[in-house]
Amino acid sequence: MLAAPIIINRQMLDELSEEARQLPRLRKHRNFHDADNAPCHRLIIAIEPGSYIPPHCHADRNKDETISIVRGRIGMVFFDAQG
Numbered sequence: 001m002l003a004a005p006i007i008i009n010r011q012m013l014d015e016l017s018e019e020a021r022q023l024p025r026l027r028k029h030r031n032f033h034d035a036d037n038a039p040c041h042r043l044i045i046a047i048e049p050g051s052y053i054p055p056h057c058h059a060d061r062n063k064d065e066t067i068s069i070v071r072g073r074i075g076m077v078f079f080d081a082q083g
Contacts, residue, residue, distance in 0.1 A: 006032050006042075008070065012030075012044075013044075013046070013070065013071060016028050016030055016046040017048060019046070020046040020047070020048045020051075021048050025051060026047070026049070026050050027045060027046065027048070027051050028045070028046045029044065029045040030043060030045075032044070044070070047074065055077070057079075
C-alpha cells in the first residue's frame with residue numbers, strides 16, 4: 001500500500017524555520033521516513049542564517065545524497081577524494 005503524499009507548504013516551512021531559530025545549531029529537521037533503518041531517508045531541514053554544516057563524506061559508494069533548495073539560498077563547497 002502506498003503512503004499518503006507529503007504536502008510541503010508555506011505553513012510547514014514557516015513552523016520548521018521558527019523551531020530552527022530557537023535551537024543552538026539553527027537547524028531543525030522533520031523526518032518523513034518511518035525508522036532510522038529505513039533504506040531511504042526522506043526529510044526536510046530548515047537551515048537558518050548563521051548555521052554551519054561541517055564537511056562530511058559518505059564512504060559507502062551506494063549511498064547518495066540529494067539536496068534541493070526549497071526557499072532561500074546557501075553556499076556550498078565541494079571536495080574531491082584528496083580534500
